[in-house]
Amino acid sequence: MKTNTQRNWACTALALGILAWFLYYAQNNFSPYTVQILNLVAINAILAVSLNLIYGFTGMFSLGHAGFMAIGAYVCTLFILSPDQKVTMWMLEDMPEILVNMNLPFFPAVIMAGIVACLFGLLIAIPVLRLGGDYLGIATLGFAEIIRVVITNIPSITNGALGIKGIPAHATIWWNYGWLIFTLFIICSLLKSNVGNVFKAIRDDEIAARTMGINSFFYRVLSFCIGAFFAGVGGALMGSMISTIDPKMFNFMLTFNILMIVVAGGLGSITGSIIGSVVITFMLELLRVVEDPFSIGSFEIAGVPGMRMVIFSLLLLIIIIFRREGLLGTREFSWNSLFFMPRYLKMRKQIEPGSGKDFGGRAH
Amino acid sequence: MTLDMFIQHLFNALALGALYGLIAIGYTMVYGILRLINFAHGDIFMLGAYLVFFSTIAFMPAWVAALLLGLTLIIFYSTFVGFGKKPPVWFWAGVALAAGMGCYYGFIAPTSFAPPWLLAVAFAIVVTSAIGISVDRVAYKPLREAPRISALISAIGVSFFIESAAVVVFSGLPRPVRQPEAMVKPFIFSLESITGNADSLVRVTPLAIIVPVISIILIAGLLWIIYRTKPGLAMRAISKDIETTRLMGVSVNKVIAMTFGLGSALAAAAGIMWSLRYPQIFPYMGMMPGLKAFIAAVFGGIGSIPGAMIGGAMLGFMEIFIVAFFPELSGYRDAFAFILLIVILLWKPTGLMGEKLREKI
Numbered sequence: 001m002k003t004n005t006q007r008n009w010a011c012t013a014l015a016l017g018i019l020a021w022f023l024y025y026a027q028n029n030f031s032p033y034t035v036q037i038l039n040l041v042a043i044n045a046i047l048a049v050s051l052n053l054i055y056g057f058t059g060m061f062s063l064g065h066a067g068f069m070a071i072g073a074y075v076c077t078l079f080i081l082s083p084d085q086k087v088t089m090w091m092l093e094d095m096p097e098i099l100v101n102m103n104l105p106f107f108p109a110v111i112m113a114g115i116v117a118c119l120f121g122l123l124i125a126i127p128v129l130r131l132g133g134d135y136l137g138i139a140t141l142g143f144a145e146i147i148r149v150v151i152t153n154i155p156s157i158t159n160g161a162l163g164i165k166g167i168p169a170h171a172t173i174w175w176n177y178g179w180l181i182f183t184l185f186i187i188c189s190l191l192k193s194n195v196g197n198v199f200k201a202i203r204d205d206e207i208a209a210r211t212m213g214i215n216s217f218f219y220r221v222l223s224f225c226i227g228a229f230f231a232g233v234g235g236a237l238m239g240s241m242i243s244t245i246d247p248k249m250f251n252f253m254l255t256f257n258i259l260m261i262v263v264a265g266g267l268g269s270i271t272g273s274i275i276g277s278v279v280i281t282f283m284l285e286l287l288r289v290v291e292d293p294f295s296i297g298s299f300e301i302a303g304v305p306g307m308r309m310v311i312f313s314l315l316l317l318i319i320i321i322f323r324r325e326g327l328l329g330t331r332e333f334s335w336n337s338l339f340f341m342p343r344y345l346k347m348r349k350q351i352e353p354g355s356g357k358d359f360g361g362r363a364h
Numbered sequence: 365m366t367l368d369m370f371i372q373h374l375f376n377a378l379a380l381g382a383l384y385g386l387i388a389i390g391y392t393m394v395y396g397i398l399r400l401i402n403f404a405h406g407d408i409f410m411l412g413a414y415l416v417f418f419s420t421i422a423f424m425p426a427w428v429a430a431l432l433l434g435l436t437l438i439i440f441y442s443t444f445v446g447f448g449k450k451p452p453v454w455f456w457a458g459v460a461l462a463a464g465m466g467c468y469y470g471f472i473a474p475t476s477f478a479p480p481w482l483l484a485v486a487f488a489i490v491v492t493s494a495i496g497i498s499v500d501r502v503a504y505k506p507l508r509e510a511p512r513i514s515a516l517i518s519a520i521g522v523s524f525f526i527e528s529a530a531v532v533v534f535s536g537l538p539r540p541v542r543q544p545e546a547m548v549k550p551f552i553f554s555l556e557s558i559t560g561n562a563d564s565l566v567r568v569t570p571l572a573i574i575v576p577v578i579s580i581i582l583i584a585g586l587l588w589i590i591y592r593t594k595p596g597l598a599m600r601a602i603s604k605d606i607e608t609t610r611l612m613g614v615s616v617n618k619v620i621a622m623t624f625g626l627g628s629a630l631a632a633a634a635g636i637m638w639s640l641r642y643p644q645i646f647p648y649m650g651m652m653p654g655l656k657a658f659i660a661a662v663f664g665g666i667g668s669i670p671g672a673m674i675g676g677a678m679l680g681f682m683e684i685f686i687v688a689f690f691p692e693l694s695g696y697r698d699a700f701a702f703i704l705l706i707v708i709l710l711w712k713p714t715g716l717m718g719e720k721l722r723e724k725i
Contacts, residue, residue, distance in 0.1 A: 061516070134400075134512060134513065137401075137513075138658065142659070142701075142705050143702070153696055256524060305532070309531070316524070317522065320518045321503065
């Protein structure tokens with residue numbers, strides 16, 4: 001097994017190297033628009049993985065992601081805006097002195113964003129996580145709405161409905177992918193540890209898990225708070241990347257997009273979430289074609305504004321009706337399964353189907 | 365707060381509460397039977413308002429109306445009768461109506477579909493209830509055996525589909541609704557004899573009275589269906605135990621379709637009244653009232669129809685009166701309902717009138 005571990009580490013390092021080379025290449029050669037989409041892929045992946053931790057691995061149907069993102073984005077923005085910007089931009093009400101002078105570099109600001117989102121997650125989790133199933137979904141959705149309403153109504157801190165513009169664009173492609181890899185590392189090692197097993201036990205049957213002596217409430221809160229932390233981080237990166245935020249941005253639509261990625265990729269599959277965020281982010285951009293006028297031969301076809309979301313929601317419906325488990329189900333990619341694949345295919349060829357000598361499952 | 369202000373707010377709250385109650389009934393009926401939050405309900409509400417708008421103000425072409433009516437007939441027919449069986453009387457009546465309409469608007473008055481106001485309302489309610497039934501058939505029926513959360517995600521998907529399709533078809537611009545003159549001309553009462561102040565006037569539009577009255581009539585009709593008719597009995601039986609009801613020879617799918625049809629009809633009625641009372645419609649108008657009405661249903665005890673009415677009324681009164689007494693909280697108006705939800709779920713998760721659901725192990 002030892003050689004396998006070394007081989008796997010080597011493969012991971014190699015893959016990271018290829019990713020770094022690709023990002024470097026992309027940054028220098030691709031158009032800013034494409035680079036922006038790549039950034040969005042990373043942020044969506046962070047958000048999808050964190051939602052997948054809450055919903056796919058611990059089985060808590062949460063619709064509150066937009067709320068945590070809003071908290072993260074606002075906290076990070078307040079830290080990285082310069083005092084001058086704050087003074088000129090806050091037109092509705094003046095900002096308290098202590099907030100004006102509050103300033104941090106980007107990295108600690110993002111960490112703070114995550115921590116504050118995590119604290120809010122804790123605050124909401126303790127009452128709300130006593131609920132289960134769809135009630136939890138509605139309660140967390142309600143929480144996200146409350147956050148949005150509160151942000152609109154405290155203009156001295158958040159500049160109210162006007163939003164914040166001109167946020168310093170610190171979130172480069174390196175930061176975004178760096179955070180993505182950090183997120184993946186933390187969540188994958190968490191899921192591989194015993195805590196991950198506990199999460200899955202709670203997802204599969206909470207009562208059975210409690211019978212085994214698991215303090216299920218503690219673990220549910222833990223999973224929720226970790227998810228909230230990374231949602232806050234994702235929100236912070238998104239705010240800095242698109243350089244303007246306002247309360248309307250963090251509506252239910254945002255949660256819906258992330259939910260779509262998670263469901264399409266496969267509930268309970270990190271690999272699925274990553275693939276889902278790549279495919280869906282690119283698809284959402286490519287679908288802009290249907291909204292612009294285009295011509296086939298000599299025919300001018302007028303674009304239909306809004307058609308993108310129609311196709312998008314239809315796609316979710318088709319996935320949930322015909323392939324409920326998503327693209328990958330709960331399967332995960334690992335180096336072992338990759339290296340085992342040729343042998344597995346060969347073995348499958350040797351065995352006649354129906355001969356009774358089946359392997360009873362896939363290679364892991 | 366002066367007495368005249370108080371009475372004014374009372375009327376506003378009554379109308380708002382009645383509307384919330386009407387929408388909440390649709391949620392509570394579906395949840396009682398399928399344990400599913402029908403997210404698309406708020407959008408059905410929006411479609412009702414839009415259909416009336418397009419048949420009374422911005423006229424739709426007659427062929428669209430005839431097409432919608434034809435599709436409605438097909439949906440009703442295939443759901444409640446089934447192809448290959450002898451069609452009942454109402455089907456022929458519907459065919460005659462659609463054909464008559466087609467002839468009238470096609471040959472005699474070949475303009476757009478511009479029926480009298482009440483006919484437009486009936487048209488909208490019938491079409492929306494067919495849409496409700498087809499939402500059930502397309503998005504929920506394949507997932508009856510699936511985990512409940514899958515059906516919920518499907519419901520969210522349908523909701524977004526209807527909203528974004530509405531943006532494409534109706535355009536996302538908010539549209540003003542013209543209120544019928546007779547409904548908005550206010551009666552003015554003077555309260556001088558009570559308060560001794562000549563300025564204390566109460567303005568009550570007929571609409572503020574019509575809305576609660578119609579809501580109560582509709583709810584009474586619904587209660588009659590549920591407690592005094594055979595399909596109503598089947599609905600109550602399904603909400604107790606779906607499998608046993610099926611074994612008793614009830615065609616469960618028909619009854620569920622009927623529940624969706626009734627709930628959607630009520631939602632459409634609520635949407636029409638909403639668009640008259642708050643005269644502006646836009647594709648996302650159903651989202652907030654829908655969520656709040658769901659909260660009202662949870663508050664009253666999900667699965668219980670009187671509970672939904674009481675919950676809706678309470679929510680309407682709460683929204684109006686908290687803002688009336690504490691005007692500085694008016695910005696937080698949309699948050700009240702959600703705070704109420706979290707409080708009620710913690711304090712009494714089954715709601716005011718709900719039955720205790722025991723967890724099956």
